[in-house]
Amino acid sequence: MLSxxxxxxxxxxxxxxxxxxxxxxxxAVIFQIDEGWACRYRQLSDGRRQITALYLPGDxxxxxxxxxxxxxxxxxxxxNVRASCLPCRPPTTSAGGTQSAFWLxxxxxxxxxxxxxxxxxxxxxxxxxxHLLLELFERLRxxxxxxxxxCAMPLTQMExxxxxxxxxxxxxxxxxxxxxxxxxxxxAKWLRIPDLGALRQAAAMRAQGVAA
Amino acid sequence: MLSxxxxxxxxxxxxxxxxxxxxxxxxAVIFQIDEGWACRYRQLSDGRRQITALYLPGDxxxxxxxxxxxxxxxxxxxxNVRASCLPCRPPTTSAGGTQSAFWLxxxxxxxxxxxxxxxxxxxxxxxxxxHLLLELFERLRxxxxxxxxxCAMPLTQMExxxxxxxxxxxxxxxxxxxxxxxxxxxxAKWLRIPDLGALRQAAAMRAQGVAA
DNA sequence: CGAGCGGTTGACTCTAGTCAACAACGGTGG
DNA sequence: CCACCGTTGTTGACTAGAGTCAACCGCTCG
Numbered sequence: 001m002l003s004x005x006x007x008x009x010x011x012x013x014x015x016x017x018x019x020x021x022x023x024x025x026x027x028a029v030i031f032q033i034d035e036g037w038a039c040r041y042r043q044l045s046d047g048r049r050q051i052t053a054l055y056l057p058g059d060x061x062x063x064x065x066x067x068x069x070x071x072x073x074x075x076x077x078x079x080n081v082r083a084s085c086l087p088c089r090p091p092t093t094s095a096g097g098t099q100s101a102f103w104l105x106x107x108x109x110x111x112x113x114x115x116x117x118x119x120x121x122x123x124x125x126x127x128x129x130x131h132l133l134l135e136l137f138e139r140l141r142x143x144x145x146x147x148x149x150x151c152a153m154p155l156t157q158m159e160x161x162x163x164x165x166x167x168x169x170x171x172x173x174x175x176x177x178x179x180x181x182x183x184x185x186x187x188a189k190w191l192r193i194p195d196l197g198a199l200r201q202a203a204a205m206r207a208q209g210v211a212a
Numbered sequence: 213m214l215s216x217x218x219x220x221x222x223x224x225x226x227x228x229x230x231x232x233x234x235x236x237x238x239x240a241v242i243f244q245i246d247e248g249w250a251c252r253y254r255q256l257s258d259g260r261r262q263i264t265a266l267y268l269p270g271d272x273x274x275x276x277x278x279x280x281x282x283x284x285x286x287x288x289x290x291x292n293v294r295a296s297c298l299p300c301r302p303p304t305t306s307a308g309g310t311q312s313a314f315w316l317x318x319x320x321x322x323x324x325x326x327x328x329x330x331x332x333x334x335x336x337x338x339x340x341x342x343h344l345l346l347e348l349f350e351r352l353r354x355x356x357x358x359x360x361x362x363c364a365m366p367l368t369q370m371e372x373x374x375x376x377x378x379x380x381x382x383x384x385x386x387x388x389x390x391x392x393x394x395x396x397x398x399x400a401k402w403l404r405i406p407d408l409g410a411l412r413q414a415a416a417m418r419a420q421g422v423a424a
Numbered sequence: 425c426g427a428g429c430g431g432t433t434g435a436c437t438c439t440a441g442t443c444a445a446c447a448a449c450g451g452t453g454g
Numbered sequence: 455c456c457a458c459c460g461t462t463g464t465t466g467a468c469t470a471g472a473g474t475c476a477a478c479c480g481c482t483c484g
Contacts, residue, residue, distance in 0.1 A: 121377030
């Protein structure tokens with residue numbers, strides 16, 4: 001169930017539910033996801049689970065490992081994952097300064113995390129799910145993984161629940177509501193967003209700069 | 213209402229409700245809090261507010277500014293604040309590597325933020341408030357600002373609510389409950405924790421390493 | 425063919441939110 | 455010195471959004 005990383009091998013594969021990293025393990029490398037989705041989470045002793053980060057193609061996993069101590073949360077593959085292995089102390093630290101793609105990606109991750117604090121603390125179920133689907137679409141679009149108004153959406157409703165802090169049942173009802181309002185079309189692990197502006201409004205997100 | 217920072221002056225003062233940084237402003241310096249409390253927050257268009265970070269004495273404000281673009285959230289003083297001004301591109305970047313106090317503090321901040329994702333996503337009102345009071349006490353203790361089982365607690369119930377994603381009314385009821393259970397004594401902006409272990413359990417936090 | 429997972433729906437419960445009134449406190453200005 | 459006023463804290467009655475429990479469907483994969 002645990003990944004066997006060979007330092008001489010720059011690529012690794014993982015199956016769904018396979019760990020990329022276990023809690024309190026010393027990371028040997030930082031992964032860069034080439035294909036597939038993964039997530040970081042914490043599980044409480046009574047079973048409640050919260051997903052705290054989602055890793056999509058192109059993402060570093062995890063950039064924070066370059067900063068300090070051991071990871072405090074496990075990371076698990078959600079789909080089949082193909083990843084490259086980078087050294088844990090990226091040369092960018094001393095070389096390219098803080099403006100390198102690597103450090104900017106850490107900045108982005110912190111930014112997303114902060115946005116989720118607002119969503120989990122203050123938003124309704126519909127706003128939460130809208131935030132998630134919107135973020136997925138826009139991140140995938142930046143990586144060229146969208147097709148018109150559509151993109152892949154392999155998450156189960158259970159996983160959406162663990163991401164949005166809701167129960168699977170309520171996620172289901174919320175998705176129904178969004179469908180009837182024409183905010184999203186979601187079926188067969190495929191997402192279509194008819195009106196991005198409407199979804200952004202439903203998510204109560206900050207207005208998005210066009211040039212960004 | 214806005215701070216006047218002179219680059220030749222290494223110290224600045226702020227009054228309660230005064231901004232250390234406004235949204236989308238270009239930071240000229242990174243503050244290090246010498247005294248007092250501040251917070252970062254986001255406010256939604258309908259008034260809902262979520263505090264996303266708390267800055268206590270010793271904290272950098274904000275370490276993330278060394279990484280990238282403009283801050284997307286305002287920072288405001290909660291009490292009187294005295295702070296030092298550090299350059300935005302800390303020499304530590306190229307010099308001391310990623311193990312410097314500065315980068316470790318960024319790591320800590322991300323860690324705390326991740327813990328709050330779990331709390332806001334999955335925990336009950338009592339667990340949320342317990343998490344907050346516990347974190348405050350332990351951060352202040354690390355800075356030598358606790359006195360036995362006690363520490364300062366200048367936050368209003370309104371601010372606790374904006375931190376924990378609750379309403380002020382419910383924060384009040386929750387504090388009452390915690391008082392009757394003997395978990396905390398809180399009065400006159402002063403917090404006493406009779407049994408740290410009990411509070412940790414009530415907060416449903418990960419068990420804390422003794423040596424940490 | 426059967427088991428198990430993911431999705432759907434209904435009925436009911438309960439935690440937290442809302443609205444409203446009032447008390448306690450602190451600072452300000454007459 | 456004290457009356458006034460805004461802020462903070464407290465309490466009660468009621469509401470609503472999300473959780474719980476349970477049943478059932480459809481599909482995929484051994």
